Amino acid sequence: MTDVLDAPATTPLGQPIKRTEDPRFITGEGRYLDDIKLQSMTHLAILRSPYAHANIRSIDTSAAKSMPGVHAVFVGADIPYNPLPMAWPAGGSAGITNNINTPRVLATDSVKWTGEGVAAVVAETPEQALDALEAIDVDWEPLPAVVDSEAAIKDGAPQLHENAPNNIVFEWSVGDKDGTAAAIEGAEVVVTQRLVNQRLIPNPMETRGDIGWYNPGTDEYTVWMSSQTPHIQRLLLAAFVTGIPEHKIRCISPDVGGAFGTKIFTYADMPLVMFASKAIGGRPVKWVEGRRENYQSTIHGRDHITYVEIAGKRDGEVTGVRVKTYANLGGRLSTIGPGIPTTLYARVLSGCYKIPNVYAEVTGVYTNTVFVDAYRGAGRPEATYVIERAMDLFAAEIGMDRAEVRRRNFIPKDQFPYENPSGLGTASGGAKIYIDSGDYEPAMDKALGMVDYAALAAQKADARDRGKLLGVGLSTYIEVCGVAPSKWIGAVGEGWGAAMWESANIRVHLTGKVVVTVGTQPQGQGHETTYAQVVAAELGVPMEDVIVQHSDTLGTPFGYGSYGSRTSSVGMTAAIKAADKIKDKARRYAAHMLEASPDDIEIDGAEYRVKGSPDRKKTFQEIAFALDLAFDAPEGMEPYLDETAYYDTPNCTWPFGTHIATVEIDEETGVVDLVRYVAVDDVGNKINPMIVDGQLHGGIAQGVGQALWEGAVYSDDGQLLTGSMMDYVLPRAAMLPNFELDQTVTPSPVNPLGVKGVGEAGAIASTAAVANAVVDALSAYGIRHLDMPYTPQKLWSAIQSAKGGQA
Amino acid sequence: MGEHISLTVNGARRELDVEPRRLLVQAIREDLDLTGTHVGCDTSQCGACTIHLDGKAVKSCTVLAVQADGASVTTIEGMANGETLHPLQTAFWEKHGLQCGFCTPGMIMAAADLLARNSDPSEDEIRHAIEGNICRCTGYHNIVAAVRAAAAAMREGAAAPVTA
Numbered sequence: 004m005t006d007v008l009d010a011p012a013t014t015p016l017g018q019p020i021k022r023t024e025d026p027r028f029i030t031g032e033g034r035y036l037d038d039i040k041l042q043s044m045t046h047l048a049i050l051r052s053p054y055a056h057a058n059i060r061s062i063d064t065s066a067a068k069s070m071p072g073v074h075a076v077f078v079g080a081d082i083p084y085n086p087l088p089m090a091w092p093a094g095g096s097a098g099i100t101n102n103i104n105t106p107r108v109l110a111t112d113s114v115k116w117t118g119e120g121v122a123a124v125v126a127e128t129p130e131q132a133l134d135a136l137e138a139i140d141v142d143w144e145p146l147p148a149v150v151d152s153e154a155a156i157k158d159g160a161p162q163l164h165e166n167a168p169n170n171i172v173f174e175w176s177v178g179d180k181d182g183t184a185a186a187i188e189g190a191e192v193v194v195t196q197r198l199v200n201q202r203l204i205p206n207p208m209e210t211r212g213d214i215g216w217y218n219p220g221t222d223e224y225t226v227w228m229s230s231q232t233p234h235i236q237r238l239l240l241a242a243f244v245t246g247i248p249e250h251k252i253r254c255i256s257p258d259v260g261g262a263f264g265t266k267i268f269t270y271a272d273m274p275l276v277m278f279a280s281k282a283i284g285g286r287p288v289k290w291v292e293g294r295r296e297n298y299q300s301t302i303h304g305r306d307h308i309t310y311v312e313i314a315g316k317r318d319g320e321v322t323g324v325r326v327k328t329y330a331n332l333g334g335r336l337s338t339i340g341p342g343i344p345t346t347l348y349a350r351v352l353s354g355c356y357k358i359p360n361v362y363a364e365v366t367g368v369y370t371n372t373v374f375v376d377a378y379r380g381a382g383r384p385e386a387t388y389v390i391e392r393a394m395d396l397f398a399a400e401i402g403m404d405r406a407e408v409r410r411r412n413f414i415p416k417d418q419f420p421y422e423n424p425s426g427l428g429t430a431s432g433g434a435k436i437y438i439d440s441g442d443y444e445p446a447m448d449k450a451l452g453m454v455d456y457a458a459l460a461a462q463k464a465d466a467r468d469r470g471k472l473l474g475v476g477l478s479t480y481i482e483v484c485g486v487a488p489s490k491w492i493g494a495v496g497e498g499w500g501a502a503m504w505e506s507a508n509i510r511v512h513l514t515g516k517v518v519v520t521v522g523t524q525p526q527g528q529g530h531e532t533t534y535a536q537v538v539a540a541e542l543g544v545p546m547e548d549v550i551v552q553h554s555d556t557l558g559t560p561f562g563y564g565s566y567g568s569r570t571s572s573v574g575m576t577a578a579i580k581a582a583d584k585i586k587d588k589a590r591r592y593a594a595h596m597l598e599a600s601p602d603d604i605e606i607d608g609a610e611y612r613v614k615g616s617p618d619r620k621k622t623f624q625e626i627a628f629a630l631d632l633a634f635d636a637p638e639g640m641e642p643y644l645d646e647t648a649y650y651d652t653p654n655c656t657w658p659f660g661t662h663i664a665t666v667e668i669d670e671e672t673g674v675v676d677l678v679r680y681v682a683v684d685d686v687g688n689k690i691n692p693m694i695v696d697g698q699l700h701g702g703i704a705q706g707v708g709q710a711l712w713e714g715a716v717y718s719d720d721g722q723l724l725t726g727s728m729m730d731y732v733l734p735r736a737a738m739l740p741n742f743e744l745d746q747t748v749t750p751s752p753v754n755p756l757g758v759k760g761v762g763e764a765g766a767i768a769s770t771a772a773v774a775n776a777v778v779d780a781l782s783a784y785g786i787r788h789l790d791m792p793y794t795p796q797k798l799w800s801a802i803q804s805a806k807g808g809q810a
Numbered sequence: 811m812g813e814h815i816s817l818t819v820n821g822a823r824r825e826l827d828v829e830p831r832r833l834l835v836q837a838i839r840e841d842l843d844l845t846g847t848h849v850g851c852d853t854s855q856c857g858a859c860t861i862h863l864d865g866k867a868v869k870s871c872t873v874l875a876v877q878a879d880g881a882s883v884t885t886i887e888g889m890a891n892g893e894t895l896h897p898l899q900t901a902f903w904e905k906h907g908l909q910c911g912f913c914t915p916g917m918i919m920a921a922a923d924l925l926a927r928n929s930d931p932s933e934d935e936i937r938h939a940i941e942g943n944i945c946r947c948t949g950y951h952n953i954v955a956a957v958r959a960a961a962a963a964m965r966e967g968a969a970a971p972v973t974a
Contacts, residue, residue, distance in 0.1 A: 030890060261910040261946050701909065705949075736953070
């Protein structure tokens, strides 16, 4: 890694500057949700269903109400709020029926998964609240449960919702059905495969939590929440759930200890703490999620069963891909659950390949499991897994090298902007959403060189001598970031019926210090550093003179939050636009100070000079001082340097790259060792390459975790068997190698920074790379596919059964 | 109601009355207001609550507060020497060994225990020493680099003072 810098020699943009937020985190002075203590604060605990599917006959709370320290006990019927919002139905207005059921604040008549909340206690201490939960008596009527999406749509399966026959949420499709059918029918080669993309538990290290405070004096609510989207939560809580006017709610996200998508959404506990605080007379009410609760009641990710057919010619050209996917969305729908396996999955199925015929059908399914929504990558890891596994299966079938098949089918670099056949479609006014830019071969060639791909056979032979099966797997991925043009997200009926612009305000104080407030919301990405790099570079001021504020709906301009790798491309472009406005006003005032025309003022960093008279100049700080005092402001010019900009991106951005995993499988034990991981990523220009590398490392580790270890397992009757960190295997330090990173740089033409986004790339690419490596290793035994995770037991059994088959 | 305990926390003597069931991590966070020690799970798996008890790293969720009676406790808040950061703190900052920061205090305390026992650990030894601490952000790559850098700095006895 490049050595980090305390301060840049020239522009801070593009430099590996160490993070300005870190001092508080390394000294224990971070302030996460559970670190907040308010005067007279009370504590809330939630009683959760022990059954996956049951009717609630009655709930007796009388004993709990008389327990020590208890202030109130609530059941669903006590709370007059609406069910939680559905912000992104599949297909939206495009004529697709969505049979929508979302959670209530507390369940009233029935529960649909183990962990759904049915009652809540507010008490003086967290322990008293938990103790009182034990005294609540629920009369349950247990019902048959179903947890598998294919089982749930069969005749005779337990039915979850009256408005969703056969447990179907929606049936959605995209692409050219007839053309793809014809391509497959007439193809020289067709390979088919069933692929399971197993359910994952996201596991940010900080669980969720909220504090609600109703102020009786002002009739206003403040909600602290561990959230990626405080502005959206205020909007949704006001407009859809509580009916409380939006201007009467303030949402604050303190330091957020990781999120990975899980903290985008509206959860039942948010309105619950608001209601509870008012109900007990305005004392603050805190709820902090335990880890087991997190596993049972915060969203899970993935959970697709997919049937893929890939068709092509024996010369390596892929001519068609057809996919049928069953997406398990849980017992009720999370905020944007249906949008993930449709728009964010099926529309990018063809990846970085020029495939003329693509058709996908997706069925969203209710099961007696916790809801599924966006987890790091959100649809794109699932799509990458499908197309990258399919490319390997196709290559194996025609006997062509996997890298060469990919090369044969890459979208040529001269065809950008490129519209893919299942693509994001048409925005209002006829504008298309294109893949912005790309040059896929150099990234792949660089990665192949790093692993000495040409010597693979020798590497395999050497490993075999040591009793190991060596495998190498490629993942030549593409991702769509920078969501999204509002004219698209609101127009094709596949958005969440909202805009997706971002905002930034810049104020330059009298002392020359710069305050940037933004609508995005960090969860560990280092936004306080990177926004400051961008603004300092734009204004020509030292980075230490810039402070970045976020996370509070009071005092920050509205923004849609941080997810989908959008903050650099959308949010930071808003900051550049705000800086442009600041510079324009500073230029006009400099002209006034220097008695020149604004057109004659040239800007060089923080110096504003009269062209041709380099001695006639003012610094940015002098201009800010004078204009903030405004003793001598010209007619019509407002005092102060204070500008807000809103930026609606014209397109998404499309990072890409090649990841290559090398694994060794111990034939005797089935244990997989990830011995090498090489990643060549093209994320466009970089604001801070140190932070970019860190994002890639973490994403890679999460994707590797899915391939090798992770998986949420429900019993047939809906109990979460992987209910704690003792049962759900997370990657630990000794399970991973160091990662070898390299890059190509293809700037995005979409935004002035030329950035594409990097928050999800690692997780999108790495699962398929490791899966392909494991299957490559197992190909020595004629195995063509195995579903993840590749546990020792699964691999040992597969190897033994293959050996038996050979005998 | 409570049990009376006295312990030394980051060098200062503290007296507490605690319920017998109170965990040491709760006493540290709730009673002593030292919120740098975090709770990330409920099964002693994540290591976010790692502190030093009488000089050795422990997960403070597996210790009852009453068991710490008479003991010496060091938390992340006690690692810096005034304005001078501990070499591990400096190294985590310099090497981008943290992102969301939630696991960081526990990770630093676990690494400090390792470096007290082994001044020049190999990469493998570092990875095994922090196996009880889960990080979901970094993939551990830069954490390992940070621990190596801190070990080198401590061996040289010349960690550059950095002001937080």
